[in-house]
Amino acid sequence: MVNEKVKNGEESLLHIYNRFPVALDHGEGVYLYDTEGKQYLDFAAGIGVTGLGYHNKELNDALKEQIDKLFHISNLYYHENCGIAAKALASASGMDKVFFTNSGAEAIEGALKAARKYAWTKKSGRYELIAMEHSFHGRTAGAVSVTGHPEYREPFEPLLPGVRFAKYNDLDSVKALVNEKTCGIILEPLQGEGGIHPVGQEFMEGIRKICDENDILMICDEVQCGMGRTGTMFAWQGYGIRPDILTMAKAIGNGIPVGAFAMTEKVAESSLKPGDHGTTYGGNPLACMAVSKVLEIFEKEQIVEHVKKVGAYLSSRLDELAEKMDCVTQRRGKGLMQGLAVTKPFAEVCQCALEEGLLVISAEGNVIRLLPPLIIEEKHVDEMIRKLEKALS
Ligand SMILES: *Cc1c(COP(=O)(O)O)cnc(C)c1O
Numbered sequence: 001m002v003n004e005k006v007k008n009g010e011e012s013l014l015h016i017y018n019r020f021p022v023a024l025d026h027g028e029g030v031y032l033y034d035t036e037g038k039q040y041l042d043f044a045a046g047i048g049v050t051g052l053g054y055h056n057k058e059l060n061d062a063l064k065e066q067i068d069k070l071f072h073i074s075n076l077y078y079h080e081n082c083g084i085a086a087k088a089l090a091s092a093s094g095m096d097k098v099f100f101t102n103s104g105a106e107a108i109e110g111a112l113k114a115a116r117k118y119a120w121t122k123k124s125g126r127y128e129l130i131a132m133e134h135s136f137h138g139r140t141a142g143a144v145s146v147t148g149h150p151e152y153r154e155p156f157e158p159l160l161p162g163v164r165f166a167k168y169n170d171l172d173s174v175k176a177l178v179n180e181k182t183c184g185i186i187l188e189p190l191q192g193e194g195g196i197h198p199v200g201q202e203f204m205e206g207i208r209k210i211c212d213e214n215d216i217l218m219i220c221d222e223v224q225c226g227m228g229r230t231g232t233m234f235a236w237q238g239y240g241i242r243p244d245i246l247t248m249a250k251a252i253g254n255g256i257p258v259g260a261f262a263m264t265e266k267v268a269e270s271s272l273k274p275g276d277h278g279t280t281y282g283g284n285p286l287a288c289m290a291v292s293k294v295l296e297i298f299e300k301e302q303i304v305e306h307v308k309k310v311g312a313y314l315s316s317r318l319d320e321l322a323e324k325m326d327c328v329t330q331r332r333g334k335g336l337m338q339g340l341a342v343t344k345p346f347a348e349v350c351q352c353a354l355e356e357g358l359l360v361i362s363a364e365g366n367v368i369r370l371l372p373p374l375i376i377e378e379k380h381v382d383e384m385i386r387k388l389e390k391a392l393s
Helices: 057-069 080-093 104-121 141-145 150-156 171-175 201-214 265-269 285-300 303-324 346-356 378-392
Strands: 024-028 031-034 039-042 097-101 128-132 163-166 182-187 217-221 245-248 259-263 328-334 337-342 361-363 367-370
Touching (some): 057 285, 080 285, 097 104, 097 285, 104 141, 104 245, 171 201, 285 303, 346 367
Parallel strands (some): 128 182, 182 217, 217 245
Antiparallel strands (some): 031 039, 328 337
């Protein structure tokens, strides 16, 4: 699997990831190839990033052309790619104003600052944030502060003051934490790292209502579940309510590092102003070319409609598998964001899957997390099921 020749220099990397024992070399469509030429069916998509798969000619050509023209100018100058990408992303995400970042965590940082600044502008004295247990919002200090895993937070404490954790999908536990100091409530409409848990309709509506009644901002983190993955362009759009702030990243650039936080007009009017926030690289002409091309391809190829169809097929095949295999206890998820709770240790399943030529990742609670490129077809679902069944046997 890992050819020793390609490990040259590996010892100089900070040892901070438990990497799978495979060195990847190139990709084509929904397949990846290691340095020995072995083929892997990709059900990880770089952790939900490469929605359009690999070697998409239209995207790659646009990026190459942009590299030769201009790829960095800083945000002190305007480039039309930024406006074009912002307009397209605002329209796709149902928000009004967009700020581009370099990552998901940085989008969260911006969202938290926007919520605090909104309260500050209103002189409301509010600064507290309510986040959810088992949530994941990234690894920077602010993002870790609202991440509902004590083991991710404790080594770095004291973190942001005024963060409280409620139980996901338990409205009473949120109500119990709301007070005159609460400025924002942050949640993922489908928890990814936390074990693939979709949010309930009542919970989404209930949070919207609490926020409306108290001038609290509702922040949806769609870094993982956004961009078509659950069968709507953004997951909140399936619930009939609208958040005040939305964070995005992972799939919006198909792998070019780019994220964004976006907000409604109401928040934009009373929050971040020139001097309050910034980034040197964020939303450079290359990143913005990636975002606008990805959105263009989504529309042209009707990716969201495709996810609805193939996601339903994936769900039914996974339900069959869960029925058949004793070691699979539950299937959870929406569209092409699915999890299988299993009783076999993930490391074992993953090793067998690698041998079968299948890439899968895990989520909390011994869950096999399936995040394939959004362009998979039914035949790839069938291939995955064959391989996964062997790996689970
Ligand atoms: C991955 C992820 C993040 C962090 O994104 P990075 O680009 O790794 O900083 C934030 N929120 C959610 C829901 C994520 O899945």
